[in-house]
Amino acid sequence: MLTLQEVAETLDVHYMTVYRYVREGMLPSVRVNRSWQISRADLKEFQSNKKSGNKTSSKARHGGRNAADWANRFESRLVDGDERGSLAVLEAALRSGKDIRSIYIDIVMPTVVEIGKKWHRGDLDIFVEHRASRIVIRLISQITPRFARRGVDRGTIIIGAPEGDLHGLGIAIVGDLLRCEGWRVSDLGANLPAKEFGLAVKNSNNLVAACVVATMSGALAETAKCIAAMRATGDAGAKYFVAGLATESQDHAEKLGADYWVGGPQELISSLDLLTQKTSQTTVS
Ligand code: B12
Secondary structure, three states, X not given: OEEHHHHHHXXXXXXHHHHXXXXXXXXXXXXXXXXXXXXXXXXXXXXXXXHHHHHHHHHHHOOOXXXXXXXXXXXXXXXXXXXXXXXXXXXXXXXXXXXXHHHHHHHHHHHHHHHHHHHXXXXXXXXXXXXXXXXXXXXXXXXXXXXXXXXXXXXXXXXXXXXOOOOOHHHHHHHHHHHHOOOEEEEOOOOEXXXXXXXXXXXXXXXXXXXXXXXXXXXXXXXXXXXXXXXXXXXXXOEEEEEOOOOOOHHHHHHOOOOEEOOOHHHHHHHHHXXXXXXXXXXXX
16 A cells, blocks of 8 residues: 555655545545555556546547546446446546546536436336436535535525426536536525525625526526516626526527526536626726
8 A cells, every 4th residue: 555645756746636636536545544545556547547538538528439438337327226336437437537527517417318318208217217316416415525616705606496397406416516616506496486586686695696597498487587586686786697498599588587598507607707707807997
């Protein structure tokens, strides 16, 4: 077995870098008394994964073959209802050098959608899809705390689905991605009446934005009510977004009373970055 210091010397990196590899689950280790120990075999695997991960990471981030392979492995474990196996696949993907965004965007989200397609086509029983969705919720709550940023947050983002829409899983996933970006997330879950969105806004500190996520087209009228309720109670500086499968475009968002439409989590993340950049530039000048 090797100590952190010995691994740092082998990899020619700082001791704290090795400590981070260990704490982020990229390098398997065991705690003996008060120190971390790494097996030579795990170090060897880490070195070769890192080499191949560096070569393929850009491809994987863009949904290349490597990401699809991980997604297939993840899907097979989820469909079997194998929670530990599903977690092991995500852990292995992390060890291979993937970052948390790639885990969610290239592996977890496409897999959930694929399982949904199979359920819709009748290739999977409904209970299998329900069980897989529950496992995903439990997995993300185990993984994200390792990546959540410490220190002062960048402000509050409210996310939730309107009354009549039960799809809260995507919201939970995107909420975790936002936390990793340093936002304080107030996840209101699914099926929430408009007036409660209004109350949530009223009771928030440092609200930067809120996003109503509509998956079912039948929930669009409620979505518009949620936006109106939030505008009525919220700070004038806050921005309101809509997202989700039932929303279509910027024009559609404006018709629902929102400021912006976002097609997915990455768009929301970059829009929030832009919004806060603009605000800080205005404050400086
Ligand atoms: C899980 C699931 C359920 C679960 C939800 C459990 C939960 N806790 O969320 C349950 C079983 C409750 C359910 C019920 C139903 N569902 Co359903 N469900 C799904 C499934 C399989 C996965 C949804 C999901 O979480 N996807 C993961 C997310 C991340 O993927 P996504 O939704 O594509 O996300 C994209 C955008 O929407 C957006 N996004 C999503 N969330 C967020 C959040 C934020 C903040 C942002 C910015 C963006 C964003 O980003 C993604 C793009 O990159 C989908 C299949 C699919 N194709 O998605 C069907 C699906 C959404 N369901 C569907 C249907 C029809 C139903 C039911 C009517 C089925 C029924 N007959 O009872 C009911 C409706 C209940 C209701 N009133 O809402 C249809 C919707 C079709 C439509 N839009 O009209 C789908 C597409 C399945 C299908 N192919 O027919 N469902």
